Amino acid sequence: MATAHARGAARVMLSPAVVVLLLWMIVPLGMTIWFSFQRYGLLSGMPPEWTGLTNYRYFLTDPAFFTSIKNTLSLVGGVLAITVVGGILLALLLDQAFWGQGIVRVLVIAPFFVMPTVSALVWKNMFMNPVNGLFAYVAKLFGAPPFDFLAQAPMFSIIVIVAWQWLPFATLILLTALQSLDSEQLEAAEMDGAGWLSRFVHIMLPHLTRAITVVILIQTIFLLSTFAEILVTTNGGPGTATTNLTYLVYAQSLLQFDVGGGAAGGIVAVILANIVAIFLMRMIGKNLEA
Amino acid sequence: MARSVTTRRKTVVTILAWTVAFLIFFPILWTVLTSFKSEGDAIASPPKFLFFDWTLENYVTVQERSDYFKHFWNSVVMSVGSTLAALVLAIPAAWSMAFVPGRRTKDLLMWMLSTKMMPAVGVLVPMYLIFRDTGLLDTRTGLVIVLTLINLPIVVWMLYTYFKEIPAEILEAARMDGASLRSEILYVLTPMAVPGIASTLLLNIILAWNEAFWTLNLTAAKAAPLTAFIASYSSPEGLFYAKLSAASTMAIAPILIMGWFSQKQLVRGLTFGAVK
Numbered sequence: 001m002a003t004a005h006a007r008g009a010a011r012v013m014l015s016p017a018v019v020v021l022l023l024w025m026i027v028p029l030g031m032t033i034w035f036s037f038q039r040y041g042l043l044s045g046m047p048p049e050w051t052g053l054t055n056y057r058y059f060l061t062d063p064a065f066f067t068s069i070k071n072t073l074s075l076v077g078g079v080l081a082i083t084v085v086g087g088i089l090l091a092l093l094l095d096q097a098f099w100g101q102g103i104v105r106v107l108v109i110a111p112f113f114v115m116p117t118v119s120a121l122v123w124k125n126m127f128m129n130p131v132n133g134l135f136a137y138v139a140k141l142f143g144a145p146p147f148d149f150l151a152q153a154p155m156f157s158i159i160v161i162v163a164w165q166w167l168p169f170a171t172l173i174l175l176t177a178l179q180s181l182d183s184e185q186l187e188a189a190e191m192d193g194a195g196w197l198s199r200f201v202h203i204m205l206p207h208l209t210r211a212i213t214v215v216i217l218i219q220t221i222f223l224l225s226t227f228a229e230i231l232v233t234t235n236g237g238p239g240t241a242t243t244n245l246t247y248l249v250y251a252q253s254l255l256q257f258d259v260g261g262g263a264a265g266g267i268v269a270v271i272l273a274n275i276v277a278i279f280l281m282r283m284i285g286k287n288l289e290a
Numbered sequence: 291m292a293r294s295v296t297t298r299r300k301t302v303v304t305i306l307a308w309t310v311a312f313l314i315f316f317p318i319l320w321t322v323l324t325s326f327k328s329e330g331d332a333i334a335s336p337p338k339f340l341f342f343d344w345t346l347e348n349y350v351t352v353q354e355r356s357d358y359f360k361h362f363w364n365s366v367v368m369s370v371g372s373t374l375a376a377l378v379l380a381i382p383a384a385w386s387m388a389f390v391p392g393r394r395t396k397d398l399l400m401w402m403l404s405t406k407m408m409p410a411v412g413v414l415v416p417m418y419l420i421f422r423d424t425g426l427l428d429t430r431t432g433l434v435i436v437l438t439l440i441n442l443p444i445v446v447w448m449l450y451t452y453f454k455e456i457p458a459e460i461l462e463a464a465r466m467d468g469a470s471l472r473s474e475i476l477y478v479l480t481p482m483a484v485p486g487i488a489s490t491l492l493l494n495i496i497l498a499w500n501e502a503f504w505t506l507n508l509t510a511a512k513a514a515p516l517t518a519f520i521a522s523y524s525s526p527e528g529l530f531y532a533k534l535s536a537a538s539t540m541a542i543a544p545i546l547i548m549g550w551f552s553q554k555q556l557v558r559g560l561t562f563g564a565v566k
Contacts, residue, residue, distance in 0.1 A: 009471060010390035013382030017446060018398070020379060024439045025405050031416035090310065098304040106550050107315040113549035114318065115500040117520040118538045122321050124524075126531060132333040134320070140335075167314070173565050176557045211565050218561060225409045228502035228517065232524040246411045253415045254507065263415045270412035277407035284562050285400055 029270070035263035042257035055264035064240050064248060065265075071155060072244040076223045078159035079166060080216055086163075087170030087215065088208070092200075094171070095178045112168040116228040123161045124150060124233045154234050154242045161229055166222075170215045177211035178204065210283075217280035224273050245269050318542070325349070325535035332531035348536035356519070358537065365515035365541075367430050368505070369498035372437035373491055376445040379438075381487070384449035385479070389461060399450065403562060406443040410503045421508055428510045436508065437498045444497070445490055448559045452486025489555035492548055499545050516541040 040048040127133050128149035136146040149157040227246050236243035253262025331342040352358045387395050426432030464478045502517040523534045
């Protein structure tokens with residue numbers, strides 16, 4: 001049993017981290033909520049003024065808001081589809097016996113460590129550029145006309161770039177989960193004459209369910225906040241074709257200097273992220289008890 | 291009974307795995323190769339893979355024209371500084387939660403995690419204004435503060451899961467032998483905790499190095515780390531593929547190497563212990 005002395009010491013050691021996080025949680029978020037009820041333009045020179053729900057009304061009825069929600073969902077959905085399916089297939093492949101496992105793993109995991117601005121610019125210029133990009137060259141080899149990815153299929157292009165960054169993450173987690181599977185169970189099923197597909201569906205997939213859920217939830221949290229990839233490739237365009245919620249709030253607050261409107265958008269983003277977070281927290285919490 | 295694998299099957303899997311790995315890695319390989327080309331060779335059609343005049347001129351140009359190492363140093367200060375600051379706050383907190391757990395420990399951990407779930411854009415406006423009014427905009431100090439705050443929950447969690455694995459009996463035994471709290475921490479706990487602290491350090495330097503929301507929004511010319519420096523290539527002048535590649539290669543190389551060392555901790559750190 002811990003003594004009273006130890007308990008006191010524990011409380012003292014705990015408090016700096018708790019106080020710092022508490023301030024970080026309350027002060028800026030409180031300010032955002034406060035600003036969201038104000039008419040507050042950074043350039044207007046007028047003092048902020050209480051406007052009630054006006055900012056929310058404007059933000060939520062702005063056509064750009066609906067587009068941004070749609071874009072956010074297709075970005076998150078598209079990347080999740082590619083990385084989860086691709087991740088499962090890759091994990092199954094890498095779980096087999098083959099020569100050079102260490103090196104292959106290192107190569108596959110690499111994109112995750114590339115900073116977002118680098119990967120976005122490399123893909124934009126050296127691969128997707130309609131004149132000098134590698135894809136344009138490959139298209140020419142097959143006699144196809146060059147395709148301007150970021151102009152003609154902007155959202156698809158960004159999904160590809162972001163999926164490339166997150167595929168290693170999904171693969172690594174699913175592979176880790178797969179390797180913790182008891183191989184005797186699989187062998188027993190094999191001896192009983194279970195084919196590859198039924199072994200996958202009845203043994204591997206149930207075992208992976210938890211890891212897949214974790215991948216989906218964590219990636220969703222990060223993908224909802226995708227920003228740098230959009231900023232350096234399309235600036236949210238053409239038009240608002242690649243403006244997601246994060247980018248819309250950024251544009252509203254720091255490009256149009258509308259503090260009140262941006263704050264209202266920020267609160268909407270917080271609410272959306274929290275819906276996902278609740279599910280994730282519940283899963284992690286369960287694991288804490290186990 | 292070990293499963294026997296036929297050589298033929300192993301050969302097929304090997305070819306398949308290497309092909310997929312090569313394709314996934316290719317954009318990075320291509321960037322590194324391009325960084326050694328002249329701008330002319332960089333956009334040559336058909337593309338030149340290995341047979342071109344290898345040159346280091348891009349690396350020299352990037353440094354001379356845009357003071358590359360200033361931004362590199364900003365990245366180093368920001369990622370190492372914020373990680374160390376987070377460790378100073380997190381080590382005592384994680385220690386006390388792991389070894390002197392109270393009724394509220396679990397709630398506290400979950401609450402810390404929930405602060406990580408808050409999207410950055412939700413506090414962009416106030417952070418920008420606070421930074422503007424306190425003169426922290428475009429300073430390294432400002433970046434260190436923000437990155438410390440956003441990574442603190444992950445640091446606490448990672449350390450907590452590592453500390454939790456240290457058997458409490460050993461501490462009891464030390465206490466029985468009359469060790470003071472101080473010597474208990476110094477001679478018993480620290481040596482066992484060092485590997486966990488080291489991997490937490492590594493993973494958080496990586497996360498901070500690649501952070502690209504706050505670094506892009508809160509810095510300009512002076513304190514811009516590599517994420518923001520590279521972003522300035524999005525509206526370039528003239529031929530720039532080889533120079534972009536050189537700048538990119540230098541920006542990702544150190545972290546790629548650190549990342550390869552921390553693969554295992556990555557899973558644990560980023561899933562908050564939900565997948566081990």
